[in-house]
Amino acid sequence: MINPDSLEYVLKRSNRKTIGLKITEEGLQVTAPLWATNDQVKHAISARSAWILSKLKLWQLRTENRNKASEIWLSKRQIPYLGVYITVVSTGLSNNVVYHGNSVSPSAYDVLQVPEVSYTCAYQTKEYAKQWLKERALQLFDKRIQHFSSIAGVSPTSWGLSSASTTWGSCNSKKRILINWRLIHLEPRLIDYVIAHEISHLKQMNHSQLFWAHVKELMPDFAQARHDIRKHRPGSLPLV
Numbered sequence: 064m065i066n067p068d069s070l071e072y073v074l075k076r077s078n079r080k081t082i083g084l085k086i087t088e089e090g091l092q093v094t095a096p097l098w099a100t101n102d103q104v105k106h107a108i109s110a111r112s113a114w115i116l117s118k119l120k121l122w123q124l125r126t127e128n129r130n131k132a133s134e135i136w137l138s139k140r141q142i143p144y145l146g147v148y149i150t151v152v153s154t155g156l157s158n159n160v161v162y163h164g165n166s167v168s169p170s171a172y173d174v175l176q177v178p179e180v181s182y183t184c185a186y187q188t189k190e191y192a193k194q195w196l197k198e199r200a201l202q203l204f205d206k207r208i209q210h211f212s213s214i215a216g217v218s219p220t221s222w223g224l225s226s227a228s229t230t231w232g233s234c235n236s237k238k239r240i241l242i243n244w245r246l247i248h249l250e251p252r253l254i255d256y257v258i259a260h261e262i263s264h265l266k267q268m269n270h271s272q273l274f275w276a277h278v279k280e281l282m283p284d285f286a287q288a289r290h291d292i293r294k295h296r297p298g299s300l301p302l303v
Contacts, residue, residue, distance in 0.1 A: 070115075074104065082107040086118040142192055144199075145169050146250035153188045155179040160195045200224060200247040207255060208240070211262040211281050219265060228298040232257045234264035245297045253295070256288035 072091035082104060083094040095104050108115065140151040147169045154176060164173025177191035201224065212218040225233070225241040233241045240261045246254050259281040267274035278285050 070108065072108070084108070084111055084115065086115075086122045090122065091115060091119065140188065142175070142196070143248040144173075144175075144196065145247065146253075147171055147173070149173045149175055151175045151177060151188060151192050153177050153179050160191055162195075166199065196247050197224060197244050200242075200244040203247065204242050204254070204258065207258045208242075208262065211255075211259050214281055215262050215266065215277070217262070217265045219262070229296070231292065231297065232261045234261045234268070236268065238265055240265075243297050249292070249295060252288050253292045255282060256285050256292060259285060 070091065072093050073087075075092065075094045076097050077094055079094060079096055081096070082099055084107065085092050085094075093104060093108065095107075140153075141148045142151060143149075145168075148171060149164070149169055150173070152174055155178070157176065158178050160178070161176040162173065163176060164170060166173075175192060175195060177188055177195075180187040204222075204224075208219070208222055219234070219240040220238045222240040222242065224244040226245075227233075227241075227243055231243045231246055242258060242261065246257055259278055262281060263274055263277035266277050282288070
């Protein structure tokens with residue numbers, strides 16, 4: 064059980080009727096009614112010890128992951144792009160983002176050059192890289208959507224990039240497709256699988272045998288890509 068006297072938390076008073084607990088970016092926050100005594104607040108904390116401990120562990124893990132990501136940008140500055148790790152460098156040689164290498168078929172020797180930033184503003188390096196990746200995603204995904212649409216004989220009414228943390232793509236009843244921009248991190252064949260999957264939903268809004276038959280028409284070897292992409296999650300790519 065937690066000892067409230069040894070736990071750091073932010074206490075706020077409000078007109079609410081009960082004592083509320085939540086984990087914010089700063090840690091544990093307790094919101095108590097104006098009439099609640101300090102002993103009542105401590106009792107509420109003790110009563111929910113298990114919940115608080117589990118949430119604080121998750122909060123600490125997220126904080127460590129964010130710090131680790133920042134350290135990467137201050138040291139290695141490498142990002143996955145089309146299945147290959149390229150190096151990001153920040154220099155004062157240009158005010159533009161410049162890709163040194165073949166951006167269509169990258170290699171591990173390729174370099175993404177972004178405008179120079181100060182040590183204290185290293186996060187801006189990540190933002191430059193993120194914007195470049197999104198622009199590449201728009202260009203590449205659009206070409207692949209056109210390619211598969213041509214084979215399928217059906218096109219989405221529109222499409223766009225998403226930043227979903229749990230899904231790679233979606234297709235709604237209005238035939239609008241969303242593709243997660245973080246797919247640009249992965250191999251082209253995995254990108255193709257997600258796009259072929261969503262294009263197939265334009266014909267079948269389900270995962271029936273007929274749907275998978277449509278996927279196979281677009282991508283005969285989709286089964287391996289389907290298996291491999293399950294190893295990845297949008298939220299597992301914290302670098303950008």
